[in-house]
Amino acid sequence: MNLLDTLLRCVGALVAFLTLPLVIGQTEHKVMAHMQGRLGPMYAGGFHGWAQLVADGVKFVQKEEIVPADADRRIFRLAPAVSLLPYLIVLLAIPIGPNGFVGQALDAGLFFVLAVMGVGVIGKLMAGWASANKFSLLGGLRTAAQLMSYELPMVLAAASVAMAAGTVSLTGIVAAFHWWWIPWQAVGAFVFFTAGLAELQRPPFDMPIADSEIIFGAYTEYSGLRFAFFLLSEYAGILVVSALTAVLFLGGWHGPLPDSLGWLWTLLKTFALAFVVIWLRVTYPRLREDQLMRFAWTGLVPLALAQLALTGIVKVAIS
């Protein structure tokens, strides 16, 4: 019974991991296309090109996989897995609905999620170093610098919401949510979401993989399935960051409908945020490296500290 339950939850997380990023990818195709006044993929699968990503997957599988002669072969091959797997593990801990609708309710879920997401970056660093390519190394360096700068405001913003809820368990945080948290934690939500974007290296924070400058950075030498893994890790990352923002700052399963439909609210909020991620990609130009660092240290960190102070003051005032 217990084992079966655990197994079912793991399979559920795996299915979500395999399908939802593809949905986000297809949405990105379509949303980008329409924002730029074109159609996007229209032929694969018939209806509005829904099978385009499946076709892309088949294409990636068929491609020859090349490892550069000077590369560190073992680490080069290991890197995509290290980059992708953390997001799968994180999905296990994100609550979808009330009454235990969660892969695994962890006592320190917030810390677990932030910690495991940080590990994925090591995969990108490994890829950047092991490729034996100057562009890749530059990409790896920029990745590391970006992560070091944006991890701090992200953790501070998450700490603010944990203070507000009085717990670091993700289910506990959602359960403690009230509607007036949204204005109260608005700054924290902005900081968390922005820092999450930067950690995913999505535009406008895509300096580490800037294709027109350093040719996709750490992924320059990758082809075939391993390259697809990196792309998949990006979409899985969008899913995780959107879901986390929805759970921490937008109240997760809380909504006008009865609790049994809570999972619908979580998914709705997650996909609305994923749409914002895509929207930002289409509308904002890439930040320069120094602008990127300045934004983190002089913009987000003070904002996150101010939010922490505000949370503390309000918490003391209402208790």
Place this chain on the structure above:
Amino acid sequence: MITSLLASAGPLTPAARSFLSPTGVEIVFLLVGIAVLGSAVIAVTTKQLVHAALWLVVALGGLAVEFLLLTAEFVAWVQVLIYLGSVVVLVLFGLMLTKAPIGRSPDADSGNRWVALAVALAAAGTLVTLVVDAFRTSWIDLGGGGGSAAMTGQSLFRHWVLPFEALSVLLLAALVGAIVLSRTKDERPPKPRPGKLRTGKPVGLSSVPASTTPPQES
């Protein structure tokens, strides 16, 4: 931490159970411990610099697993967040900034290694002696969520507030020190580089043309 765990676990009584019938958790604990030890030894002996950092990832991750097996869930995740997510990334960043060749670097050696080995053995000996002497054959039941975030926070901010605050002052001092060290020594504005001379602004020594002044270290 140890004493608060002890306090939560009740009085130290000699074990009522045999050490010769280990449970599955204990066997896994030992195996992970061996893996941690092995990867740590490889991390300090390998000649490939980046591989050393990556073996460090394995060792620190294994330590997090050990914390988990001891039901110290919160400490485990903090270990992953701080050490894997930040410290190792910083190490890799530093390696990539300075020197990160692929393959062996024969000069990756230190004259201090025997001293380092002696210090490591002495530290390990002290710790093992201390822990063995403190606990003897007592048995601590780890069942009741003694390592949860709430328990850790309580013991940290009730019994260990002073060390905690002292550590934060120490870290603040280190931070201020780092800022002071990284500031430029002289407060004068840097001299314009050759080729960027503007008319009407005398730069440098009047007898020496600006283009021949040696580059200034800032």
